[in-house]
Amino acid sequence: MKKEIGSFVVGDSTKCTGCKACELACFTVHNRKSNHLGKTVGTVTVPVTPRLFLTKFEQGCMPIQCKHCEDAPCLNACTKGAISRIDHQVIVDAEKCIGCKDCMQACPFGAIALLPYARDGRLVGQAMSSEPKVFASKCDLCEGIEGGPACVRVCPHQALRLVDPEAEREEKNIRAAEALLLTKNWR
Amino acid sequence: MIVAIDQNICTGCRECAEVCPAYAIVGEQGKPQTIDTDRCVMCGQCVQKCKSYVSVLTHGKDAYERVKKERNIPDSVQEPLFAAHAVCHLNEVKAALADKNRFTIVQCAPAVRVAIAEEFGAELGTLTPGKLSAALHALGFDRVYDTNFPADVTIMEEGTELVKRVTEGGVLPMFTSCCPAWVKFLEDNYPELKDHLSSAKSPQQIGGAIFKTYGAQLEGREGKDIYSVSVMPCTCKEFESERPEMKDSGFRDVDAAITTRDLAWLIKDMGIDWEALDEQEFDQPLGLYTGAGTIFGVTGGVMEAAIRTGYELVTGQPIPDLEVTAVRGTEGFRTSVIKVGDLDLKVGVVTGLKNVVPVLEAVKNGTLDLHFIEVMTCPEGCVSGGGQPKLLMDTDREEAYAARRAATFAHDRELAYRKSHENPAIKKIYEEFLEEPNSHIAHHLLHTTYCNK
Numbered sequence: 001m002k003k004e005i006g007s008f009v010v011g012d013s014t015k016c017t018g019c020k021a022c023e024l025a026c027f028t029v030h031n032r033k034s035n036h037l038g039k040t041v042g043t044v045t046v047p048v049t050p051r052l053f054l055t056k057f058e059q060g061c062m063p064i065q066c067k068h069c070e071d072a073p074c075l076n077a078c079t080k081g082a083i084s085r086i087d088h089q090v091i092v093d094a095e096k097c098i099g100c101k102d103c104m105q106a107c108p109f110g111a112i113a114l115l116p117y118a119r120d121g122r123l124v125g126q127a128m129s130s131e132p133k134v135f136a137s138k139c140d141l142c143e144g145i146e147g148g149p150a151c152v153r154v155c156p157h158q159a160l161r162l163v164d165p166e167a168e169r170e171e172k173n174i175r176a177a178e179a180l181l182l183t184k185n186w187r
Numbered sequence: 188m189i190v191a192i193d194q195n196i197c198t199g200c201r202e203c204a205e206v207c208p209a210y211a212i213v214g215e216q217g218k219p220q221t222i223d224t225d226r227c228v229m230c231g232q233c234v235q236k237c238k239s240y241v242s243v244l245t246h247g248k249d250a251y252e253r254v255k256k257e258r259n260i261p262d263s264v265q266e267p268l269f270a271a272h273a274v275c276h277l278n279e280v281k282a283a284l285a286d287k288n289r290f291t292i293v294q295c296a297p298a299v300r301v302a303i304a305e306e307f308g309a310e311l312g313t314l315t316p317g318k319l320s321a322a323l324h325a326l327g328f329d330r331v332y333d334t335n336f337p338a339d340v341t342i343m344e345e346g347t348e349l350v351k352r353v354t355e356g357g358v359l360p361m362f363t364s365c366c367p368a369w370v371k372f373l374e375d376n377y378p379e380l381k382d383h384l385s386s387a388k389s390p391q392q393i394g395g396a397i398f399k400t401y402g403a404q405l406e407g408r409e410g411k412d413i414y415s416v417s418v419m420p421c422t423c424k425e426f427e428s429e430r431p432e433m434k435d436s437g438f439r440d441v442d443a444a445i446t447t448r449d450l451a452w453l454i455k456d457m458g459i460d461w462e463a464l465d466e467q468e469f470d471q472p473l474g475l476y477t478g479a480g481t482i483f484g485v486t487g488g489v490m491e492a493a494i495r496t497g498y499e500l501v502t503g504q505p506i507p508d509l510e511v512t513a514v515r516g517t518e519g520f521r522t523s524v525i526k527v528g529d530l531d532l533k534v535g536v537v538t539g540l541k542n543v544v545p546v547l548e549a550v551k552n553g554t555l556d557l558h559f560i561e562v563m564t565c566p567e568g569c570v571s572g573g574g575q576p577k578l579l580m581d582t583d584r585e586e587a588y589a590a591r592r593a594a595t596f597a598h599d600r601e602l603a604y605r606k607s608h609e610n611p612a613i614k615k616i617y618e619e620f621l622e623e624p625n626s627h628i629a630h631h632l633l634h635t636t637y638c639n640k
Contacts, residue, residue: 018198018200019198019202020198020238021202021238024267025580036308037579038306039311039579040578041266041578041579042266042305042448042452042576043305043308044267045266046265047243053244054198056198056217060217061198061217113244115243116243154581
């Protein structure tokens with residue numbers, strides 16, 4: 001069946017230890033080509049820019065990332081046309097992003113951070129200043145990356161999973177129906 | 188402090204505590220951790236594991252440069268820095284290289300040549316002895332020797348010691364003593380078993396003692412003029428080189444031990460283009476090595492190298508099958524029986540320090556019937572050492588170790604000599620300087636004693 005609504009990754013604070021393996025893996029797979037990352041730390045020449053954010057709170061910790069909202073406030077807020085919906089995912093075009101922070105303001109989850117932008121292994125400067133250009137860094141569900149979301153793959157405690165909300169709803173429907181079957185004698 | 192955790196960067200995930208073989212990482216879940224230095228064996232597995240990096244978002248814009256300075260890391264380094272880290276001695280090495288009055292000698296361990304290229308973007312486990320030697324020459328070291336040569340010496344010394352213990356009734360089982368983290372663990376936790384350790388020093392320290400004596404003679408110099416550097420896959424080798432007894436040459440035998448990762452930093456810092464380097468040989472004679480020396484880098488390798496030579500020492504005949512596959516593998520503890528003439532040599536190999544505890548208990552209780560046991564602290568031996576290139580994703584770990592192992596065995600197969608005692612430079616040094624294995628001078632320079640804590 002054709003997917004009607006988008007997937008997203010969600011963390012589980014009861015399993016997460018806060019190790020940041022997800023953040024580092026996220027950065028790694030997104031910079032293999034654009035910033036020539038190999039498999040070891042020594043191949044990195046640019047700041048680590050994750051697209052999900054380990055969040056510590058009183059009861060524990062977990063990574064927070066984009067929900068790929070259907071009526072996405074970030075997309076609606078972007079005046080530069082830098083955010084678009086591609087195959088149900090909300091995707092930022094870093095080249096177009098000017099770092100205006102409108103999307104940051106609009107996102108109810110804090111799932112977007114402005115982080116330094118690098119190409120070819122070095123930081124890209126702003127047009128009129130020596131400061132590095134920044135971009136709206138957010139989850140793109142590892143679009144175009146083999147194996148799917150890297151954060152899910154590397155988590156040592158399986159504290160992250162890719163949610164297909166429609167499939168999960170149907171599954172819950174089935175479980176509910178099975179539970180109701182047990183109550184069939186009730187009228 | 189050789190391995191440390193930065194309190195400002197640590198998230199308290201305790202993933203490092205999971206891999207620490209010495210239960211040395213203490214702290215509450217979710218709070219910054221500290222290292223109990225009495226327990227720590229400085230293996231650096233926590234350094235390999237830690238993913239809690241210095242972040243612009245969490246720690247601020249200036250944190251990265253500040254941490255770099257605090258840790259004496261070269262300015263040119265741009266890679267992520269993590270909470271768990273090893274001490275950096277590159278400033279001292281750079282100063283020695285710049286000092287025209289110092290004669291600098293470098294040695295590098297077998298596991299370095301199968302991993303360092305990864306830091307320059309090569310595939311995991313790419314074998315590059317020629318580029319490694321070329322880079323060390325380009326850095327300005329006066330002699331580029333190799334730890335594989337003293338590894339061959341180790342086999343002569345330790346192999347002879349084993350044969351003596353077996354035939355003359357010495358303390359058995361004998362343990363290998365190449366791994367400084369393992370030696371510290373035994374001294375700290377099982378001091379009553381210290382006589383089971385081979386008295387032979389590790390290849391690094393044998394190299395250090397030889398370079399400032401025989402090596403100095405070869406140059407017409409004195410030991411005091413030599414600055415000796417070792418490049419190791421290991422964070423604990425610096426601790427070993429700092430041990431007060433490691434000065435049998437009359438000077439500190441190894442002046443600085445740096446890691447594979449440190450060397451990659453130094454190469455980049457000095458502006459050397461790794462890709463453009465033409466392959467070069469190690470310098471002679473103390474850089475001539477055998478396949479036996481190079482397999483020290485993998486678990487079971489010291490055992491295999493010792494058997495290749497020990498067989499011939501005992502039987503007078505070359506070993507029928509050079510590749511002693513019975514001792515290979517990656518299981519935490521494996522045993523086998525090797526036919527050496529009339530003798531059934533019973534050997535064991537331990538990899539991953541946690542796996543040694545039941546073995547030590549069995550030795551203590553007298554329930555373990557073995558002659559010789561190799562012990563390495565890191566998961567699959569030195570190729571997986573704490574000073575090796577660090578993986579960005581742990582999902583690559585299995586592949587990295589397998590590729591580095593495979594490259595080590597491939598190197599062994601391509602070398603002209605594959606048994607330590609057949610190395611012409613080994614024959615020469617015994618003729619000219621060391622007399623014979625376990626001779627008086629060999630004992631003085633190449634053997635050590637262990638301490639009760």
